Amino acid sequence: MQDSADPVATAPPLRRLDRRVALVTGGGSGAGAAIARRCAAMGASVVVADIDFALAGEVAASIRGTGGGALAHRCDVAAEEQVAALIDRVTREFGGLDLVFNVAGPWLSGDPLAHWSRIVSANLLGTMHVTRQAIEVLKRRGGAIVNVAADAGLGFGAEDRPAYCAAKAGIVRLTAALCYLKDKKIRVNCIAPDMIGEVEDFAAVAVGLALREDFAGRVVLYRNGRASELVDFGDPGFRQSQPL
Numbered sequence: 663m664q665d666s667a668d669p670v671a672t673a674p675p676l677r678r679l680d681r682r683v684a685l686v687t688g689g690g691s692g693a694g695a696a697i698a699r700r701c702a703a704m705g706a707s708v709v710v711a712d713i714d715f716a717l718a719g720e721v722a723a724s725i726r727g728t729g730g731g732a733l734a735h736r737c738d739v740a741a742e743e744q745v746a747a748l749i750d751r752v753t754r755e756f757g758g759l760d761l762v763f764n765v766a767g768p769w770l771s772g773d774p775l776a777h778w779s780r781i782v783s784a785n786l787l788g789t790m791h792v793t794r795q796a797i798e799v800l801k802r803r804g805g806a807i808v809n810v811a812a813d814a815g816l817g818f819g820a821e822d823r824p825a826y827c828a829a830k831a832g833i834v835r836l837t838a839a840l841c842y843l844k845d846k847k848i849r850v851n852c853i854a855p856d857m858i859g860e861v862e863d864f865a866a867v868a869v870g871l872a873l874r875e876d877f878a879g880r881v882v883l884y885r886n887g888r889a890s891e892l893v894d895f896g897d898p899g900f901r902q903s904q905p906l
């Protein structure tokens with residue numbers, strides 16, 4: 663595993679997102695809210711989706727209060743029928759979709775066994791549901807998906823959270839496997855933070871990643887507020903394996 667130059671520092675200048683539509687899951691708080699606010703500040707209409715409608719409503723209202731376009735929608739990303747209803751509403755209200763940020767990713771200290779299924783459903787299946795439901799809409803005019811994983815999914819720490827590690831590792835591999843969607847004009851990339859820290863800094867990197875037209879199927883590690891691209895992350899152990 664090896665880091666390359668900061669992919670965001672080398673990114674092209676930010677451009678306006680006027681007439682673009684962005685969907686942010688987990689947009690009611692933390693990093694998701696910051697991404698929603700950043701997209702809106704750049705001119706996008708934003709759909710703030712969250713399992714907690716009150717939180718989503720506050721973020722959407724604050725965006726509208728500054729002159730932006732935003733709506734709040736309650737959605738549990740683990741429930742595919744709710745995700746289908748979400749995408750349906752996005753297209754009805756805004757006529758299309760350009761950027762998707764899969765940010766909803768709950769975790770529980772210690773990953774109690776009783777919650778494994780829920781943690782994997784919300785993190786990994788949720789990301790898959792949103793991606794699957796969004797593809798048909800995104801490919802109409804081309805777009806980007808940014809999945810939020812965690813460095814725990816790349817083998818760094820969090821051994822006390824096995825379900826979370828498994829789900830985030832799945833998101834990393836899902837991202838790489840969806841590289842082929844670039845042929846449908848959809849770029850899928852992933853950002854894997856250790857600690858998010860300042861949400862505005864993280865949001866700048868996440869939105870910058872969505873706008874990298876040369877990136878598809880890539881994984882960006884986010885550590886200490888700095889992004890670096892992971893290269894050669896695909897199973898290095900396999901390549902170094904020894905006969906038993």
Ligand SMILES: NC(=O)c1ccc[n+]([C@@H]2O[C@H](COP(=O)([O-])OP(=O)(O)OC[C@H]3O[C@@H](n4cnc5c(N)ncnc54)[C@H](O)[C@@H]3O)[C@@H](O)[C@H]2O)c1
Nearest residue numbers: 688690691692693712713738739765766767784812857858
């Ligand atoms: N905070 C960190 O330091 C950190 C570190 C590594 C990875 N991450 C990942 O980054 C992302 C954002 O982290 P955060 O700390 O800002 O998140 P957060 O804990 O603030 O929660 C984000 C939002 O997701 C919503 N949510 C939870 N379950 C949902 C579901 N099933 N459907 C829809 N919405 C749901 C919550 O209501 C919340 O508003 C997550 O994917 C997280 O796993 C965070």
